[in-house]
Amino acid sequence: MVRMKDVAEMAGVSLITVSRVLNAPELVKDETKARVEEAIKELKFVPNYTAKALAENKTRVIYLYIPKESSLDELVNMNLISGIMAHLSEKQYSLQITRNFELPQKCDGMIIIGRNGLEEDMDSKIRVPYVVFGRSNLNVDHVDVNNYKGSYDMTKYLISKGHKDILFLKINNENIRFNERFRGYKDALLDSDIKFKESLVIDIDENQEQLAYLAIRYSEKIEKATALFCSTDLSAIGAYRALKEKNIVIPKDISVVGFDGLANEVVPLTTVKQPIYNVGERLAEILINRINNRSKEIERVLLEPQIIESKTSGCTSLLGKDLNLAL
Amino acid sequence: MVRMKDVAEMAGVSLITVSRVLNAPELVKDETKARVEEAIKELKFVPNYTAKALAENKTRVIYLYIPKESSLDELVNMNLISGIMAHLSEKQYSLQITRNFELPQKCDGMIIIGRNGLEEDMDSKIRVPYVVFGRSNLNVDHVDVNNYKGSYDMTKYLISKGHKDILFLKINNENIRFNERFRGYKDALLDSDIKFKESLVIDIDENQEQLAYLAIRYSEKIEKATALFCSTDLSAIGAYRALKEKNIVIPKDISVVGFDGLANEVVPLTTVKQPIYNVGERLAEILINRINNRSKEIERVLLEPQIIESKTSGCTSLLGKDLNLAL
């Protein structure tokens, strides 16, 4: 293994100078720097990050906190982990996962999956820089998905396809995300001069396929609508099943769209795709920047979701026509 | 931060003794050991893994090689990464991802996503212990999914539901996995005294939704069957779409099942779920064991997939009956 010492010898300088070329090149005379750089290239020197970390009192380890309630093999978490890994690897950082705040080892920073309530005590508990996925009441770097915008855009999209009577399957729990999606829907209607009607909203209490199924199965509001916008893909699938049972054909009789898009590799549902993988990348990026500069301005990033057109939606002009049927 | 030195002082021993208690406790007198252990607990001492790694000439970093052709946000890769991370984190190792074999930094071991052909030169290139996902012609630790068994079991499952004429949608490329799935299907028929018929096989060349769609859309073999076993979920979804277009109702007229199950959180397809997340965990586990004991016997692990019953399959006794329709 090539060490800084070897580079120093080859370049005819001290080890300290090599270190400077690597970490503070502006302090080194151009000519010396050139000699060192050549030696580095010649010997294919790569710094030993373990030694560097020890000397700097760093670890090059980032912890990702995922609450215990959330399984690591959920699609959201998998997307997140992959995105984070991709960026950290590039920057020579590595990742560990934790389910609580008692970390088994030192780290340089943390990524926290939003815990909406408990945040107040977080800042005192965590003694390293951290970044949060989701809203944060604290003055802290965070990344979130623009649920409002995604929902707004999807509603506009449906309107552009000729839909005016758009049913909304709403999820009624304290999760801000679902509220934002509902707001986006309403505002898009408003901005298109379509009156928002309570009679076109169907409520369920949790994001469950079965609840959505039941709600749609026994609702009569369907007949008034040409499109159904579900708050999540999971509920869209429940709704889909209910519609089929009622012999309503999709998208011939009604368009059905969802929100999340985490499995759109295999689910042919028109939906709003949350860029969770990108969220992961951005979280990692922002955290590393923060580690390298504690005093920089707080970052608040809102990533835009994207509409994925698939087989469950169509134009109103095609209503009743037997086209390519959806799954 | 509490160091070994602090523990040593409190226990009234040398730093070396503390190190022994941690790494080779059998060399330490019981009484001394007890004093040290108490001090460790009292001071909540946690070893500094960076320092340990440097002294041991280790890194505690594992590289995961994923070929460039394969995107990190594919479901398989995400499952894998999450599973690997879960185990490594537990063992205080961390992970980095690489897309080639020029590693930017030292590591203690590698996890290689099977590269079926190129394996011959691998052993010489990689100078650290490694484990492979997939078959390997080399004499190396590896983990794979039992595709044969999954397919065999699914076929048996369909037979147990009364199906005898089971169409198989086969993918005809060099990927061994697809061959194994086909073999499992044939053997299950054989073992159930059902004659295998070429006329019940439909071929496509790649695992693509559209190819499956076309193959099923224009095949007349469907009419002869009560069940359709597709080699992948993706092809099952294409097939599903084609069937719907032909006004064939699922599972009323025909059962449709797939293979993969990576998105079954949201896809209500009866399928064989590949335990990719568990594959990840096992890969990590085996690698760490190998790192700690280079001379142990080679591990060849075959994980069993699992049948997930969902809404696209049913009993032949219910054929033609209008039940809970599937998605």
Place this chain on the structure above:
DNA sequence: CTGAAAGCGCTTACAG
């Protein structure tokens, strides 16, 4: 602009 020396927190022959 450059270098000698101490230090980061561990492990590991070697000695006793």
Place this chain on the structure above:
DNA sequence: CTGAAAGCGCTTACAG
């Protein structure tokens, strides 16, 4: 069974 000393490969005041 226990300990003194050197070493892992870097960084960082400090001095010049």
